[in-house]
Amino acid sequence: MQHVPEPWRVKVVEPIHLPDRDTRRRRLEAAGYNVFALPAADVYIDLLTDSGTSAMSDNQWAGLMLGDESYAGARNFFSFRDTVQEITGLPFIIPTHQGRVAENLLFSTLIKPGMKVPSNNHFDTTRANIEVNGGEAVDLVIPEGRDPESEHPFKGNIDLDALDAFLAASGRQQVPVAMLTVTNNSGGGQPVSLENIRAMGEICHRHGVPFFLDACRFAENAWFIKQREPGQGHRSVRDIAADMFAAADGCTMSAKKDGLANIGGFIALRDQGLFDALRNMLIVIEGFPTYGGLAGRDLEAVARGLKEVLDERYLEFRVGQVQALWERLDAAGVPMIRPAGGHAVYLDARRFLPHLDQEVFPAQALTVALYLEGGIRGVEIGGVMFGTTDPETGQAVWPQMELVRLAIPRRVYTNSHLRYVAEVVEQLHRDASSIRGLNMVYQAPVLRHFTARFELL
């Protein structure tokens, strides 16, 4: 395939700076070997997350100047609403300031204690918003989606037989809504096929259960469908996205992903009764229905970002950039989840650092090494994030995988930056045996990965 260059040119630059090795060592020590505690100014290439880190276009920045900060009925609300309606085909639109507020509104309205919500894999904020309302979040991704080696083209698919059986056993009284995350963030950014989305819609409707997409990366998912699904290659991403939403009763969205914005989100849905209930709650916790926790200018940036994200030249570069990083590392023998996801590559720290036991946090050790070696910040998804202690036995319980996610912000880094990242990872891979494990010396009772502190062994 021909090399695909960045489909944009640079108009404003933000200097980035690599502190010298000794400074990096001291910063790590001060941060307790937790990269969440590093000042971002001391990070050279920041791959902590693709959320809210996108670079906006000149068109979006121009839109900020057209912000109408009227309390009610700001013009930007109408361009926001019209854009979301046009892309999703869903009639009722509720703006929120993040995706998790959309989740909070939806689940606090629908869930009674003891209810269950299935998905392929729930994202952590989705799971948390279900659980704080007394519900149970159930993951039903296909078996290939749990296998880091499987090359299945749609590893984000939900297991349709398992879903059907689950809904038959639970009944619609117990399942107020079913979710599907596209692409499947917690499952490695893997896509869901259009066939799977449609079949899930049919199953849910047969059981009388509303079906919502967690649509954070709907455009990346639609691009994968165009590339990989038989019979979809000739269609536009816009038409494919429209078909994804046509199968659903609604969606929650974080515009910090495929909204190409730094803040924002929404719920879109078909049911007027539910819309009225959600809107009443919105006024209590977020804001008036025409701004929903956002400034008018933010609504404008999201409206414009949602149009730009469907540009197929953008998507070809975006998904291709992640893929190219993955392929280069794969060729160097670096162990990773296969295949590349839409927004990130996931290093497999257990195979990267076979000399480290799970008790000494291999994925955290690799995260620390990436910063020390190259000023690169990734995120641990392993024993620090998901390890727990069994309350009965006091024994540590470890997750199956030890991963380091390198999430690629949208339109921020060039291929040259990612070549640097690849060189650093390859260097570490060659010297892997010198990477030391960590001992956790502080942990918070919940979500410990954000504030945990470590010492080097």
Ligand SMILES: *Cc1c(COP(=O)(O)O)cnc(C)c1O
């Ligand atoms: C980021 C994300 C959310 C939450 O959105 P925020 O804007 O961070 O609150 C929900 N679901 C998925 C799949 C996400 O990636």
